[in-house]
Structures are given as structure tokens and as C-alpha cells.
Amino acid sequence: MRFYLVILTLLAALPVRAQIDSSVVVRGVVAEQQQNKRIPLIGATVRWAGSSGGTITDSTGRFQLPLTTQFNQLLISYVGYQSDTLTVTNPANDITSILRPERTLSEVTVSGAAGQLDRMNPIQTELITQRTLAKAACCNLSESFETNASVSVSYADAVTGAKQIQFLGLGGQYVQTNVENIPTIRGLATTFGLNYIPGTWITSIDIGKGAGSVVNGYESMSGQMNVELQKPDSPDKLFLNGYVNSFGRIEGNANWSKPLSKKWTVGVLGHASALRNEIDQNNDGFRDLPLYTQLNAINRYKYxxxxxxxxFGVKALYEDRDGGQLARYDTPSSTRYSFGNTTRRLEFFSKTAKLYPDKPYKGLGLILNGLHHEQIANFGYRPYLGLQRTFYANLIYQSIIGNTNHAYKAGLSYLLDDYLERLGPLQTNRTESVPGVFAEYTYSYLEKLTFVLGGRFDYHNLFGAQWTPRAHLKYNLSPNVALRASGGRGFRVPNRFIENFGYLVSSRTIVNDSPLQPEISWNYGLSLSNDVNLFGKKASLVLDYHRTTFENQLVVDLEHPRELHFYNLQGASFANSFQAELNIQPIKRFEVKAAYRLFDVRQSMGGPFGESRLLPKMMVSRDRVLLNAGYALPFDKWKFDATLQWNGPRRIPYLRPDYVHTSYGNMPTDYSPGFYNLNAQVSRAFRSGWEIYLGGENLTGFRQLNPIVAANDPFGVNFDAGSRAWGPVTGRMVYLGFRFKPVL
Incomplete structure (x- = not known):
């Protein structure tokens, strides 16, 4: 019934009357020429001359744009390149545009626009390019959202060093995070997975809000994120990066690629990082950040x-973390409280596609992925073991019905997950086997309308048949104003322990009040994007609202001071998200972003006492403000960037030592204060291929003073290092790094 309401809402937004000008969609690719080889350009702008409507190229440099009878010339532009104008005489043929650099100086750095909204995608999608990633150190994926208003990142607790994201008011486990369209940060990688993707490996990040495409699976609830990595045919045959910060963290990255023949290329991505310096800025006897070592590599090939x-290729990762009390507490007369975590991860992937050169709209692709993940940890005397073995396959066929106004994708998928989680005497085992079938239809009408209707049917061996419908609509109210609407269902099976790793750094007793059930949600969204003239300058304004409601959800109950309860939802649970974002360029090469985000997230609590009280969800800030300013001198010789964030108060557990929890109706509540965070960076590029950058994080120096409850008695009943960690644990940090690309 919910899905039919979504469809009726979307159909109501369709134009009542339309005069068809053409049934053809113009497709093509934008690239540059390097050493007799064409390299796709990501994020290039493509629009009709005389019209403000257009699109940007995707991660393969490709674009599609509905033909209009009013214009026949395409304008193609890209930062650092000469613009190109092409006359479209035969729309049925693929268009290729080869852009040339504005200057032949070797010091010119070519990059895409910092961050753009994909104007042609019916799903509200923001594209983060390498230019955006270079605004900060971005040592890994968790540090790649410093200048992004939609995704907020924070430490999950005061001991493990794990980072968590929030998106549309929900945790990172509700975002389907893919790497090159392969579901990756899921399962046992939920806690530390954001640290497993070095920033220097990333070429772009697509962030889609709301219900995602059914092609990629059923687990997307609040959105989909896709990360594209460096390819073997990358124009940068060698890239080196080094980093060190004032805490003692050091990092090195190396990307290498080489053509083996005209059709074969090989690439190797390597990463090593470590922190061996104990930090205790608040003098509570605990390491503010765990000591750690990470080794990470990919060997991949392309034909x-x-x-x-x-x-196809292989990924391998080893990471070791050692947190908890300082080493001096480990003496013959006392035992140090330690947190240890060792992860070994091995992965194989392959992506194959059959192309039809005379029918560019047609294709057949197969994605395969195999994973072995092993994780051994301890929380004081409490041991943890996690094992995951996963096999994933996705067969996708795409074509058109009659003409390119009617396109579709259809295919088959299979997911096999074998999990084992053991925390002390508690153990959970399960094997999920999920075959599925899906189809997605897309209707496009000129530059006015795009409507996507998709559905998938999966049979889960433990939870039976699952039907996942999703719909998306984009309607251009004018050449400068686009309206988007979306709705759909999400389904996932939670992992109690790994998804709440930080809460395990405590003396809380684990209580499973009900058997594990899948989480089921519905997401609805509406967004409006508008290109405007503000004070005579071109600007963009984006407004969006999304609501996620849960039919069932795993409730993580922290209201009991000495207990951690898990149970299924008994009542309502929802997350409302509103965001307004303004981007403007007041003067040439000076970009400013201002954004405000509002969350209203509530969840019914009270399972242990047979109650159902709708309460604000823990650890979610109602308000967030972001201001970002960036300036670059000609040819990007010098670049300056600064980001100021304000994070509003959030509800946290009430943990007074003498408090006894007896009811959810009249229990006391506690809130953290709001705080500011300032990050900044300056970089200098040289004609020899070197770039040096200097920056700082948390320059306001704000720290949460006592994030650990009963730090002086870590083996006592009141110890808790996870549930009240709401702000930065460390103060001001300064870093220095370099990037090197040999000039060929």
C-alpha cells in the first residue's frame, strides 16, 4: 500500500500535457588525449548552447542528454581545459569530445569541479571529485567528507578510534556503501571499514540520497554511496603521497600503473600507516587514540x-589496534585495561562487460566478489571473534524499448553471507543465502522529465520472500529549477555486536531481549535544486527533505546505566532530515559553501519493561551548520581552504552512579553541549610534479573533557567509554604532507 501511494504521488507531478519534440537521447564521452590514449574526464559539464540545462560526465567520462529541437550545439567545459563546441547532426551516433589543456605549461594541475550535483540523475546525487578530496588531507574515506554538508563523521567512542558517519539522521550501516558498484562497507567492515579505503586511491565519490537503485541490492535505506578507485589505465602512471601529523601518525601511499599491451593494463595501489605515540591530552590514563598499524594493497588488471x-584483482588488508590505558598501567601489581583489535581481510573481485559498438545503449555485465574477513579483539577481559565469508554476484543487462526514451535494466543477483560473532560467552552464527531478480525501467522526455520505476524480488533463506519497490522522478520546472521525488523500501539484517563496537568498551552487561529480526524501512524524499543569480554572481541553491520510517528496527538501548539491551522495535521509529545548501563563486577562483541541516530522529523505547515511549534518538545532533571557503591562484599554484562546522546538542545517556532506571516515562535525560570545529589547509604545487600541503584539524582546540565514565576504575561496574563520547577526544592537530606525480 505504501508503494502505491509513492507511485501516485510521483505520477501527480507529471506534466498534464506534453508535445514531444524528439525521442532521442544524445550520448557521448568527454576525454583528454595522453600518449595516443584517450583518458576519460570525470565531472565535465555538458549542456546545450543557449540553454542552462545540462549534465556532468560520470566516472567513465560518459554523459547522456535528451535532444531538444531548440538547440543543436553542445558546449563542453572542464576546469583547466579549453571548452569545446560540437554541432549535433546525427543524434543517433555517439559523440566524442577531446579537450585540450588551457596551457601547455607543465605546472598546470587539471581537475574537475570541487563538488557538483548530478543534474541529469533522477536520484539526488552529489559527485565528489579529486579536487574536493584535495581540500583536506583525506587520508582515508572517513576523512573525505570534511567539506560535505550531507555526511557527518565523528568518533564512535573514546577508545577504539572507530569513526562513524551519519546520513539523513541515521548511522552508516543504513547507507549502502559500494566500491565500484560492489557492496563493500557492510557486515564486519561496518566499524572500521571507512578506514580501509585510502584517500589517494579514490577518484570520485557519488553520494545518492534516499532510496537507491534496485540494481545494486536491497540494503539501501537512507542512501547509496559509490566510491571509484584508481584504474590500471589511469593517466598517472606513478603517484606518491606522504603524511605526518603532530600526534605522530605517519602514512605513505603509492599508486602505480603500466600498460602491458594495447589491450591489457596493470595497476598496484599500496598503503602503509602507523601511530606509535601514546596520546592522553585529558590525563585520564587512557590513550585518546589507539596505537595502530595498517598495511593495505590492491593488485588489479584491466582488459x-x-x-x-x-x-579483476585482489585486495589484502592487515590492521592492528592497541588502545585502552597507557602502557605504564601494566605493572606486576596491576593489570592494564586494554582494547585490542586485529583484522585480516582478503578480497577478490571481477567485472566483465560485453559491449555493442553499434548499439551503445545496450550492454551485458557481470560483477563477482569474494571476501574473507577475520577480526579478533578484546575489551579488557572480554574477548571478541568475528568471521565473515561472502560471495556476491550481479548479472545486469541493459537496453531500450523502441527508442532511447524508454530504457531498462534487468538481471539476476546472488548473495551468500556466512557470519560468526562471539563476544565472551555470547555467540551468534548465521548463513544467509539470497538469490534475487530485479528490473528497472527509465522513461526520459527531453530535458523535462525522467521517471524511474524499479523492483526486485529476493528470497532470503532465513526470512523468506522480500519485495523491494523503488521509484524516482526528476522534473525540470524551468531550465534552472529541477524537482526530484523518490520513495522505496529497504531491507537488511543487522549485526548486533560489530555495529555497536564502541558500546562494548564498558562494563555493561549484554542483554538480548528478543531474537534477531531483519530491519525494514521506507524512505521518501523531495528535493529542489535551483541555479540562481545572487548579487550578480552565479550560484546554486539545493533544498531537500527526506523521511525514513521503520517497520522494524534493531533497538540499541543505553538507558540502563549498567546494561546494554538489544530488542526489536515496539512502536514507531522515524528520521526526518531537512537540508539547505548554497554554493556561490563571489569572485573568480573563490568558492563559498553555506549549509544548514536539521534532524528530527525518534525511536520507541521501553522493551525491557514492556513499555513503548517515543524518545529522541541518542547521539544525533538536531542542528548542524557548515561554512566552507576555498581560493586558488591561477594554475592552482597555491590553494587555500577552510571549513567551519557547528554541531548542535545531542541526547546522551544519563549515567549518574546512584541512578536506577525503573521507567521510560519519567526518566531523567541528559544533553551534550554544541561545539564548533575549524579545519584549514594550504597547498603549493610545483612545475616538477610536487605538491606540498600544510593543514590543521580542530583548530578551535575544543575537546570533550571526560568522555570516559569511571576511567579511574576500568574494571568496575560503572566503567563506560562508549555511550557518552559525543565530541572530539583530541584537541588541535597539525599535519604536513606531499603529493608527487612525475611530469611525463
């Missing part, structure tokens, strides 16, 4: 011909 493309 490319006119009719067949294949990519």
Missing part, C-alpha cells in the same frame, strides 16, 4: 577492446 571489457 579493454571494442566489444569486451574486463577488470
Amino acid at each position: 579493454s577492446s571494442d566489444r569486451f571489457v574486463a577488470q
Whole structure:
């Protein structure tokens, strides 16, 4: 019934009357020429001359734009390149645009726009390019959202060093995070997975809000994120990066690629980082950040011909973390409270596609992925073991119905997950086997309308048949104003322990009040994007609202001071999200972003006492404000960037030592204060291919003074290092780094 209401709402927004000008969608690719080889350009702008409507190229440099009878010339532009104008004489043929650099000086740094909204995508999607990533150190994926208003990142607790994201008011486990369209940060990688993708490996990040495409699975609830990595045919044959900060963290990255023949290329991505310096800025006897070592590598290959493309490779990761009390507490007369975590992860992937050069709209692709993840940890005397073995397959066929106004994708998928989690005497085992079938239809009408209707049917061996419908609509109210609407269902099976790792750094007793059930949600969204003239300058304004409601949800109950309860939802649970974002360029090469985000997230609590009280969800700030300013001198010789954030108060557990929890109706509540955070960076590029950057994080120096409850008695009943960690644990941090790309 919910889905039919979504469809009726979307159909109501369709134009009542339309005069068809053409049934053709113009497709093409934008690239640059390097050493007799075409390299796709990501984030290039493509629009009709005389019209403000347009699109940007995707991660493969491709674009599609509905044909209009009013204009026949395409304007193609890209930062650092000469613009190109092409006359479209035969719309049925693919268009290729080869852009040339504005200058032939070797010091010119070519990059895409910092961050753009994909104007053609019916799903509200923001594209983060390498230019955005270079605004901060971005040592890994968790540090790649410093200048993004939609995704907020914070430490999950005061001991493990794990970072968590919030998106549309929900935790990172509700975002389907893919790496090159392969579901990756899920399962046992939920806690530390954001740290497993070094920033220097990333070429772009797509952030889609709301219900995602059914092609990628059923687990997306609040949105989908896709991370594209450096490819073997990258124009940068060698890239080196080094980093060190004032806490003692050091990091090195190396990307290397080489053509083996005209059709074969090979690439290796390597990463090593470590922190061996104990930090205790609040003098509570605990390491503010765990000591750690990480080794991470990918070896990948690519085969490319006119009719067949294949990519495959192997990923390997080793990480060791050692947190808890300082080493001096480990003496013959006393035992140090320690947190330890060792992760070993091995992964294989392959992506193959059959192409049809005479029918560019048609294709057949197969994605395969195999994973082994092993994680051994301890929380004081409490041991943890996690094992995950996963196999994933996705077969996708795409084509058109009659003409390119009617396109579709259809396919088959299979997911096999084998989990084992053991925390002390508690153990959970399960094997999920989920075959599925899906189809997605897209209707496009000129530059006015795009409507996507998709559905998938999956049969879960533990929880039966699952039907996942989703719909998306984009309607251009004018050449400068676009309206988007979306709705759909999400389904996922939670992992109690790994998704709440930080809460385990405590003396709380674990209580499973009900058997594990899948989480089921519905997401509805509406957004309005508008290109405007503000004070005579071109600007963009984006407003969006999303609501996620849960039919069932795993409730993580922290209201009992000495207990951690898990149970299924008994009542209502929802997350409302509103965001307004303004981007403007007051003067040439000076970009300013201002954004405000509002969350209203509530969840019914009270399962242990048979109650149902709708309460504000823990650890969610109602308000967030972000201001970002960036300036670059000609040719990006010098670049300056600064970001100021304000994070509002959030509800936290009431943990007074003498408090006894007896009811959810009249229990006391506690809130953290709001705080500011300032990050800044300056970088200098040289004609030799070197770039040096200097920056700082948390420059206001704000720290939460006592994030650990009963730090002086870590083996006592009141010890808790997870549930009241709401702000920065460390103060001001300064870093220095370099990037090197040899000039060929």
C-alpha cells in the first residue's frame, strides 16, 4: 500500500500535457588525449548552447542528454581545459569530445569541479571529485567528507578510534556503501571499514540520497554511496603521497600503473600507516587514540577492446589496534585495561562487460566478489571473534524499448553471507543465502522529465520472500529549477555486536531481549535544486527533505546505566532530515559553501519493561551548520581552504552512579553541549610534479573533557567509554604532507 501511494504521488507531478519534440537521447564521452590514449574526464559539464540545462560526465567520462529541437550545439567545459563546441547532426551516433589543456605549461594541475550535483540523475546525487578530496588531507574515506554538508563523521567512542558517519539522521550501516558498484562497507567492515579505503586511491565519490537503485541490492535505506578507485589505465602512471601529523601518525601511499599491451593494463595501489605515540591530552590514563598499524594493497588488471571489457584483482588488508590505558598501567601489581583489535581481510573481485559498438545503449555485465574477513579483539577481559565469508554476484543487462526514451535494466543477483560473532560467552552464527531478480525501467522526455520505476524480488533463506519497490522522478520546472521525488523500501539484517563496537568498551552487561529480526524501512524524499543569480554572481541553491520510517528496527538501548539491551522495535521509529545548501563563486577562483541541516530522529523505547515511549534518538545532533571557503591562484599554484562546522546538542545517556532506571516515562535525560570545529589547509604545487600541503584539524582546540565514565576504575561496574563520547577526544592537530606525480 505504501508503494502505491509513492507511485501516485510521483505520477501527480507529471506534466498534464506534453508535445514531444524528439525521442532521442544524445550520448557521448568527454576525454583528454595522453600518449595516443584517450583518458576519460570525470565531472565535465555538458549542456546545450543557449540553454542552462545540462549534465556532468560520470566516472567513465560518459554523459547522456535528451535532444531538444531548440538547440543543436553542445558546449563542453572542464576546469583547466579549453571548452569545446560540437554541432549535433546525427543524434543517433555517439559523440566524442577531446579537450585540450588551457596551457601547455607543465605546472598546470587539471581537475574537475570541487563538488557538483548530478543534474541529469533522477536520484539526488552529489559527485565528489579529486579536487574536493584535495581540500583536506583525506587520508582515508572517513576523512573525505570534511567539506560535505550531507555526511557527518565523528568518533564512535573514546577508545577504539572507530569513526562513524551519519546520513539523513541515521548511522552508516543504513547507507549502502559500494566500491565500484560492489557492496563493500557492510557486515564486519561496518566499524572500521571507512578506514580501509585510502584517500589517494579514490577518484570520485557519488553520494545518492534516499532510496537507491534496485540494481545494486536491497540494503539501501537512507542512501547509496559509490566510491571509484584508481584504474590500471589511469593517466598517472606513478603517484606518491606522504603524511605526518603532530600526534605522530605517519602514512605513505603509492599508486602505480603500466600498460602491458594495447589491450591489457596493470595497476598496484599500496598503503602503509602507523601511530606509535601514546596520546592522553585529558590525563585520564587512557590513550585518546589507539596505537595502530595498517598495511593495505590492491593488485588489479584491466582488459579493454571494442566489444569486451574486463577488470579483476585482489585486495589484502592487515590492521592492528592497541588502545585502552597507557602502557605504564601494566605493572606486576596491576593489570592494564586494554582494547585490542586485529583484522585480516582478503578480497577478490571481477567485472566483465560485453559491449555493442553499434548499439551503445545496450550492454551485458557481470560483477563477482569474494571476501574473507577475520577480526579478533578484546575489551579488557572480554574477548571478541568475528568471521565473515561472502560471495556476491550481479548479472545486469541493459537496453531500450523502441527508442532511447524508454530504457531498462534487468538481471539476476546472488548473495551468500556466512557470519560468526562471539563476544565472551555470547555467540551468534548465521548463513544467509539470497538469490534475487530485479528490473528497472527509465522513461526520459527531453530535458523535462525522467521517471524511474524499479523492483526486485529476493528470497532470503532465513526470512523468506522480500519485495523491494523503488521509484524516482526528476522534473525540470524551468531550465534552472529541477524537482526530484523518490520513495522505496529497504531491507537488511543487522549485526548486533560489530555495529555497536564502541558500546562494548564498558562494563555493561549484554542483554538480548528478543531474537534477531531483519530491519525494514521506507524512505521518501523531495528535493529542489535551483541555479540562481545572487548579487550578480552565479550560484546554486539545493533544498531537500527526506523521511525514513521503520517497520522494524534493531533497538540499541543505553538507558540502563549498567546494561546494554538489544530488542526489536515496539512502536514507531522515524528520521526526518531537512537540508539547505548554497554554493556561490563571489569572485573568480573563490568558492563559498553555506549549509544548514536539521534532524528530527525518534525511536520507541521501553522493551525491557514492556513499555513503548517515543524518545529522541541518542547521539544525533538536531542542528548542524557548515561554512566552507576555498581560493586558488591561477594554475592552482597555491590553494587555500577552510571549513567551519557547528554541531548542535545531542541526547546522551544519563549515567549518574546512584541512578536506577525503573521507567521510560519519567526518566531523567541528559544533553551534550554544541561545539564548533575549524579545519584549514594550504597547498603549493610545483612545475616538477610536487605538491606540498600544510593543514590543521580542530583548530578551535575544543575537546570533550571526560568522555570516559569511571576511567579511574576500568574494571568496575560503572566503567563506560562508549555511550557518552559525543565530541572530539583530541584537541588541535597539525599535519604536513606531499603529493608527487612525475611530469611525463
